[in-house]
Amino acid sequence: MQHYKSLLVASTLLVNGLAVSSLTNAATVEFWTAQTQSDRLQTIELLASTFEALNDGVTVKVVAVDENEMATQMAAAVAAGTTPQLIEVNSEIIMSLGEEGIIDTKAHQDVVSSIGKSRFHKGALTTLTSPSDEYYGLPYHGWIQGIWYRKDWFDEKGLAAPNTWENIETAAKALTDKANNQYGILVGTKQDSYTEQVFTQLALSNNANEFDAKGNLIFNSPATLETIKYYKDLAQYNPPGPQNWRARDYYLQGKMAMFFYSTYIMDDLSLAEVAKGSLSSENFAELSGGTFDPELVKNTAFAPIISHKSAASYGTLSGLVALKTKDSADTEATKNFIEFMYDPASYITFLHMAPGGMNPMLKGIAEDPAYLDDSNGVFKLYGADKMKQIVSGFDNIRSFSVVQGKTFPASGAIFAKSVIPRMIYDVTIEGKDPQAALDDAEKEMKTIIAQ
Amino acid sequence: MASSILIKNEARLGLKMVAPAIGIIGLLVIYPILFNIYLSFFDVQLNGTKTFVGLDNYSDLLGNPRYYHSIGVSVIYLLGTVIGTTVLGLAAAVLMNQEFHFRNIARGLILLPYFAPVISVVFGWQFIFDPVNGIYNHVVVDVLHLTDTRENLIGNPDSALFVVILFDIWKHFPIAYLLLLAKLQSVPKDLYEAAAIDGQNAWGRFWHVTLPELKFVIATVVLLRIIWNLNRFEDVYLLAPNVETLPIFTYYQAFAGIVDQGGAAAISVIQLLVLVGLIWLYVRKVLKW
Structure with a gap:
């Protein structure tokens, strides 16, 4: 089953004609995810191996960190000089990390430009925007x-x-x-x-x-x-x-x-x-x-x-956050990995880990037939209309950190x-x-x- | 003349021999303590930027009422666990020093709670005391009908501290038992015989022979338990995170969310001073070592 999925993801990517850059330099992307359940980790590992197979010389190391421990672990890693390249965590923690000067906002800007700003749900992107209009993170999935x-x-x-x-x-x-x-x-x-x-x-x-x-x-x-x-x-x-x-x-x-x-x-x-x-x-x-x-x-x-x-x-979202690294090859690989994670084939594989719980932050994904056909049949059980209605909520979710379009x-x-x-x-x-x-x-x- | 050269050489050799130990202690103990004291005067950002703030970290801490509350909780926790484990350990040691069938198996079984991993026994206790599905409430409410309200003994702040103390006594009395039993086995039999001839009953023999013989081991147990439990974090945090002993308070204050390294350093400097002071007082005044 896992192999079948892996093949599916890989072949879809190739069919899509995604420009896969083959980096010659050895680069590492250490990816901390807040998804600690073993079945979810397996899926993320699968995506990581697929990316590795498509990019020579890049190693993606997936590490599971409990969401409540993320800020503490980050502090320890930064202090020890072992900062990961990429983390996935909720927006509140992203915004508090943003003030610590360790986030690579330039990488985020590049990814947003490459994917297209208008493809993100507006409210979601605003939630992760700093007061000086930088992206502290990239919205990846969210719940209501x-x-x-x-x-x-x-x-x-x-x-x-x-x-x-x-x-x-x-x-x-x-x-x-x-x-x-x-x-x-x-x-x-x-x-x-x-x-x-x-x-x-x-x-x-x-x-x-x-x-x-x-x-x-x-x-x-x-x-x-x-x-x-x-x-x-x-x-x-x-x-x-x-x-x-x-x-x-x-x-x-x-x-x-x-x-x-x-x-x-x-x-x-x-x-x-x-x-x-x-x-x-x-x-x-x-x-x-x-x-x-x-x-x-x-x-x-x-x-x-x-x-x-x-x-x-009320809802909240989790985002991908690229952190400052000393090695430009690592930064480049991280950006490629993020774009890979937003590619419909891998994106839907990720979101299907928790159908209904993880909702897409890019427009159009929710209507994708592949998205609506999850293996547990959750969307069939609840109906496509209800799903579309839930996802549309991300254009105007409310929270304490956003007041009238300004983030605090x-x-x-x-x-x-x-x-x-x-x-x-x-x-x-x-x-x-x-x-x-x-x-x-x-x-x-x-x-x-x-x- | 020759002997003084010999003494000098010997001293030099001695220095060389202890140098690695001093180096390691300096690197792993002295340096962190000094760096910690240094950090306590700064506001430290994650990327390493430090801003000198003088005594602000200390005044923030000493002006926080929760700090004093956690000191109170820690004192109760220390008293309860230190006395509890020592007394239970002593009782178990005296019992296991008697001859009876299957004594060796019993001696081994007593050690089990100490060997079991904290996280697994904590989950066990949480399942037992779960307010809705736990066996404790099932027995007390549904089977014995002692009361008709279900209690969350681990969650309720009034009882949580006592559950945590009970847990620690249960988990750690075997180490007290182990140390005391080892000493008990070396107490000469003729001391007891002499006491018996002097007309002492079992209680008298315990009071006049066993206790004096055990004095220093008991003192060691108490000292170790104070040091361990003043810094005990994992048992308390995993079982009942709302019991704010000093280490838990430190965690919430300094390590929850973005780490406040300066504040954390200030707390640990004070805690170090308190611990050193306590131990000095205990060793000098109580034990008179």
């Missing part, structure tokens, strides 16, 4: 977050879809039954990035922001305070104790009514479907299909937009220091007063901005 919920449970109790603050809280309360180990909702309460992602969507729907368009810190506002209080209300319908995205397993086990999650879950849900199909065959008559509810895909609905004072859709890299640094997750943890788990927690968070943000 929303609330996934048990439509059958909602219908049974006559509850409205969780797309407004009132609807969410009403449903969370109605569907919590702690005595029977059933929980109404999952919001992040641990000190990690999931918590910030959930909070951001709710805050944006309440018109709360970190910065105004002039770049003033406006985080300590009545709107933010109101969001924190609301968040605390929701957290009482959470599974006990501090939680992060891993608690989505409780949903797959039928013990939770709704949870904030990205489009990545589409893959997991449909895998449940696939598992059910394979396990219920005659060969495995004694197996019941584990704890997977066979109807789960059908009974799950998605509310991507949350409205309160305004409608907010300080927001990335605040993200990297987990200021908001700690604030939420303090309020929801430690029982700290919301205003006091907000004041402390603001103080920390000011310290970070001052640096």
Whole structure:
């Protein structure tokens, strides 16, 4: 299968007539990816070997680094003089690295010129643009977050879809039954990035922001305070104790009514479907299909937009970042590798690692028949229209770091220091007063901005 | 005359012999400490640019209430784990010093928690205490009906510190046990016989013979445990990252996100001073070595 894929990628590239530069110099591209799962790594290794086969003398070394460790590992590597040539990581970390003077923005400019600026989704490219109009990274894939919920449970109790603050809280309360180990909702309460992602969507729907368009810190506002209080209300319908995205397993086990999650879950849900199909065959008559509810895909609905004072859709993207190297052959090889990764054949192979979760940042890919034909059949399950609708969201995604088309890299640094997750943890788990927690968070943000 | 040349030569040879050791210690211990002190006065960027900031890193740290909170947590953690492992290790050592069937197997089994990789036992504990699916809640709530609220013992900050202490005692008492048992086996039998003749019962023999004989080993165990646990990171961070002992605080403060090398250096300078001070106090005043 792997060989077949490899051949497919290679031959498609050749048929496309992609100008493959055969470098004579030995060059190395050390590529750090945030995709740590072994099956995804295999796919990336496959792409790397294909690139190696097409480019004599170039070695691509794939290293998996956990997303939460990426900034720390980078710091260690830079200090040790072993900086990788290329990393793939989320936009917040990219923006905070951008301020450290280690990114090769020139290489990014070259790649954008070569691919064509207009082919990128505008909002996506803006997210990674520095205040002085340089590209800190190149958008590669992204996801949209929303609330996934048990439509059958909602219908049974006559509850409205969780797309407004009132609807969410009403449903969370109605569907919590702690005595029977059933929980109404999952919001992040641990000190990690999931918590910030959930909070951001709710805050944006309440018109709360970190910065105004002039770049003033406006985080300590009545709107933010109101969001924190609301968040605390929701957290009482959470599974006990501090939680992060891993608690989505409780949903797959039928013990939770709704949870904030990205489009990545589409893959997991449909895998449940696939598992059910394979396990219920005659060969495995004694197996019941584990704890997977066979109807789960059908009974799950998605509310991507949350409205309160305004409608907010939230998503984030990961980008490729070329780092400054001393060796010009390495830089050249890195640029070629990036362009190779954007070639439809390899790009689609990459995106298919998590159909629905990894959405293309180049226009036209989502309509490509090859893209819509993933091996797990996820897109068939959800339908091509829904996919197109999700991807179009990347023209206008909202986040704390972009206000009216201007980016504020300080927001990335605040993200990297987990200021908001700690604030939420303090309020929801430690029982700290919301205003006091907000004041402390603001103080920390000011310290970070001052640096 | 001749003897003084001999002494000089011997001294020179001695210097040559210790020179490699001094070199290695200088390179791996003294130099990092000095460089660390130097860094603590700077704001360091990832690309190596340093800006002198004077005592700013120290004043930021000492003005942070979370720093003092983490000192408090560390003190409780140290007291709990050091006393716990020493007492449990001592009890296990005394027990295993008795004659009984399968003693050798039992002696080996006791060491298991110490040998098991941290990450695997941490996952084991997390599965046991999982609030929704864990066996602890299943037994307490569904089987024994002791309470009807499920608890997240590892996540809840009120209980997390105690779970972490329990975990450390369970994981590390075997090393205390090992050291104490080795010493116990060398205590002469006639001391116990003499004590018995003097009319001491089992408790008296323990108090007047075993403990004095073990004094220095116990002191060593306590000293090692203090040094290890003041710097203990992986067990606590993996099991309950919300228990902010000093090393965890340092991690969040300096290493989470973009590394603040100057700030981290300042914290570790203070931590080094505290550790050196503690050990000096302990060795000089408590042990009177």
